[in-house]
Amino acid sequence: MVKPLPAAWFVPHDTNAEMRWEALRDADDGPVVGRHVPVERFFVRNHTGTPLIDPDRWRLRLFGTGLRGAPAPGRAVEFGLDDLRALPSTRLGALIECAGNGRSFFHRRQGHRVPGTPWALGGIGSALWRGVRLAEVLRAAGLTGGAVDVLPTGLDADYVVGGTNYGPVRRPLPIAKALDDALLAYEMNDEPLTPDHGAPVRLVVPGWVGVASIKWVGSIEVADHPLYSPWNTDFYRMFGPGHPPAGGAPLTAQVVKSAFELAEGARLEAGRTHRLHGRAWSGTAPVRLVEVSADGGRSWRPARLDEPARADDWTRWSFDWRPARPGRHELRARATDRGGATQPERAPFNREGYLFGAVVAHPVTVV
Numbered sequence: 556m557v558k559p560l561p562a563a564w565f566v567p568h569d570t571n572a573e574m575r576w577e578a579l580r581d582a583d584d585g586p587v588v589g590r591h592v593p594v595e596r597f598f599v600r601n602h603t604g605t606p607l608i609d610p611d612r613w614r615l616r617l618f619g620t621g622l623r624g625a626p627a628p629g630r631a632v633e634f635g636l637d638d639l640r641a642l643p644s645t646r647l648g649a650l651i652e653c654a655g656n657g658r659s660f661f662h663r664r665q666g667h668r669v670p671g672t673p674w675a676l677g678g679i680g681s682a683l684w685r686g687v688r689l690a691e692v693l694r695a696a697g698l699t700g701g702a703v704d705v706l707p708t709g710l711d712a713d714y715v716v717g718g719t720n721y722g723p724v725r726r727p728l729p730i731a732k733a734l735d736d737a738l739l740a741y742e743m744n745d746e747p748l749t750p751d752h753g754a755p756v757r758l759v760v761p762g763w764v765g766v767a768s769i770k771w772v773g774s775i776e777v778a779d780h781p782l783y784s785p786w787n788t789d790f791y792r793m794f795g796p797g798h799p800p801a802g803g804a805p806l807t808a809q810v811v812k813s814a815f816e817l818a819e820g821a822r823l824e825a826g827r828t829h830r831l832h833g834r835a836w837s838g839t840a841p842v843r844l845v846e847v848s849a850d851g852g853r854s855w856r857p858a859r860l861d862e863p864a865r866a867d868d869w870t871r872w873s874f875d876w877r878p879a880r881p882g883r884h885e886l887r888a889r890a891t892d893r894g895g896a897t898q899p900e901r902a903p904f905n906r907e908g909y910l911f912g913a914v915v916a917h918p919v920t921v922v
């Protein structure tokens with residue numbers, strides 16, 4: 556990674572960096588981070604490493620049987636960064652959340668060891684993205700009515716694990732989602748994209764697992780037939796008991812979740828009221844309700860939603876808590892979205908530990 560990863564903001568996991576939730580709140584009553592996470596504090600998920608790409612020489616190449624004239628890869632329709640900037644731009648507040656966010660809780664709360672990056676809940680961030688709608692670029696490239704899948708490919712190094720070379724990171728996206736709200740983003744929080752987050756251009760696929768949002772995108776195949784890559788076959792499907800042998804359907808939308816802007820084991824003074832802050836989100840609908848329990852899940856009280864809930868972003872909430880007695884306590888938050896989905900007590904097991912959406916106990920020490 557290129558950017559510094561101060562220990563106050565990040566937990567390192569080899570090629571990845573998890574955001575500390577307490578980094579959204581510097582001090583009890585100190586400066587707070589707004590709805591969008593500053594680029595310097597945004598989590599990073601790299602399969603390999605951050606490539607440095609010269610924006611002046613960068614080209615986006617579109618080809619395939621779903622474009623007029625079915626251009627072969629060698630005869631791709633090309634766009635430079637200036638070409639994309641000349642197309643109508645869109646600004647969109649949206650989350651990027653890793654499909655494995657919360658994975659460590661499969662072990663910590665449910666006793667199942669699963670492989671992969673052991674994220675707590677910090678494999679997520681929200682930013683304000685600016686770019687051009689993928690739909691706009693596909694149409695400019697000659698999209699036909701026969702297109703069914705698009706395959707954006709990253710310019711980072713091939714992903715090699717256990718002696719297998721899976722090739723560059725790439726994941727097919729159904730044409731319906733591509734035309735609905737996917738964005739080819741060149742700005743993050745009103746600044747040009749930085750190398751770690753996909754400069755010069757990345758895809759942002761609102762509501763879907765983070766891997767759909769391909770960084771450093773260099774080409775997009777547009778096909779009139781279904782496309783496959785390891786990222787929609789070997790990875791990012793539900794595997795294990797209760798799932799088909801080849802895995803469930805490729806993962807798409809994220810599940811409803813919530814988190815406290817607090818360190819694990821944070822120390823809070825007894826006998827005074829603390830305004831606890833947190834955020835809640837869902838990949839399918841705006842958040843409707845957040846409840847908090849400070850007694851191990853026996854009783855729940857609604858938190859205050861501090862801003863209007865939106866579908867693609869998280870909602871900040873707060874909750875006043877006056878702990879009476881010193882000692883260890885467990886806080887819990889539970890979100891419900893407008894589609895009626897609520898965080899369950901247990902997340903459905905799957906071998907790779909995807910989509911952990913269950914309620915999490917957050918330990919604090921009252922002093």
Ligand SMILES: Nc1nc2c(c(=O)[nH]1)N[C@H]1C(S)=C(S)[C@@H](COP(=O)(O)O)O[C@H]1N2
Nearest residue numbers: 598599600601602653709724765766769770
């Ligand atoms: N080219 C490329 N795109 C990628 C990845 C990658 O390793 N290479 N990681 C994906 C995954 S798994 C996630 S969760 C998000 C993370 O985005 P961020 O690093 O900007 O937070 O990028 C996605 N896009």
Ligand SMILES: [Mo]
Nearest residue numbers: 653654765766
């Ligand atoms: Mo991810």
